[in-house]
Amino acid sequence: MLYFKWQDFNWQENSVIVRKTKTGTARIVYFSVQVRSYLEQYVKGKIFKCQSLPIKKLFNATKKMAGITEPEITFYRMEHTLVSNLYMQGAVRSTIAELYGVSEQVLSEAYIQISNAFLKQAAAKVLF
Numbered sequence: 001m002l003y004f005k006w007q008d009f010n011w012q013e014n015s016v017i018v019r020k021t022k023t024g025t026a027r028i029v030y031f032s033v034q035v036r037s038y039l040e041q042y043v044k045g046k047i048f049k050c051q052s053l054p055i056k057k058l059f060n061a062t063k064k065m066a067g068i069t070e071p072e073i074t075f076y077r078m079e080h081t082l083v084s085n086l087y088m089q090g091a092v093r094s095t096i097a098e099l100y101g102v103s104e105q106v107l108s109e110a111y112i113q114i115s116n117a118f119l120k121q122a123a124a125k126v127l128f
Contacts, residue, residue, distance in 0.1 A: 004055070009039070018101070027101050083111040088118045 008017045014036050019026045031039070059075040079100075086096050097107040 011036070021101055023101065029099065029101075080111050080113060083107065084113045084115070087112050088115065 004016060004018075008019065010016070013030070014033065015028050015030045017026055018029050021027060056075045059078070063073065083096055083100060086099075087093065093104050093107060093112075096111075097104045100107065100111070102111070
């Protein structure tokens, strides 16, 4: 389970050090300006009032605050959707794998789920 501490965040670089990973190797994860905005609200106590929080608990609390009750919307599914969307928007597999701390093989086998619309667009580009 991921736990973040405020000293792990680098606000100048929009990054956080993830110290507890599946592989046991710490790594740096970069985040967008929009994510930074949410995190800054979190720091100011506008969202939650604790010093560290497991990411799944944070996700579930945010989901509850947003009024989302569908049980199929999980952190796991959101993560896979994000990876798939990054790929379908043109991000390179090796870059996505590095961002998520997995191998390209694991990324392809477990994370990337290509939509039918994407497949249709790709097929339309084939020239004979």
